[in-house]
Amino acid sequence: MDIEMVFKILCGIVVIIMMIYYFRRQKKLLSFIIGAxxxxxxxxIVNKYGALFGANVPLNLFNILGSLILGVPFVVFIVIMNFL
Structure with a gap:
């Protein structure tokens, strides 16, 4: 199993965790909008200025949806995976 497959599986697990988190919040929609x-x-920001510190994160469908659903932790995880 390669590193990209492991990354996608971990992201899927985190999506499920975040959905449970959003559904347990009292202000579900506001919490989701702020996170997105x-x-x-x-x-x-990472796409625009990431090249300054060596993080090349492209804007593709996977990254956009991941960052909108999971928020900042997804972007941090992408940057960390970029350095591995």
């Missing part, structure tokens, strides 16, 4: 906004902003 911060994740999208973090992905945009």
């Amino acid at each position: 906004f911060t994740g999208g902003a973090a992905l945009f």
Whole structure:
């Protein structure tokens, strides 16, 4: 099993955990919107300025959806995986 497959499996598990987290919150929609906004902003910043410190994170469907659903932890995880 290669590192990309492990990454996708871990992201799937984290998506399930985050969905459980969002459904248990009292303000579900607000919590999701704030998480999606911060994740999208973090992905945009890393995409725009990541080359300065060696993190080349492309804007593709997987990264965009992951950052919108999982938020900033997804973007941090992508950057860490980029250095491995």
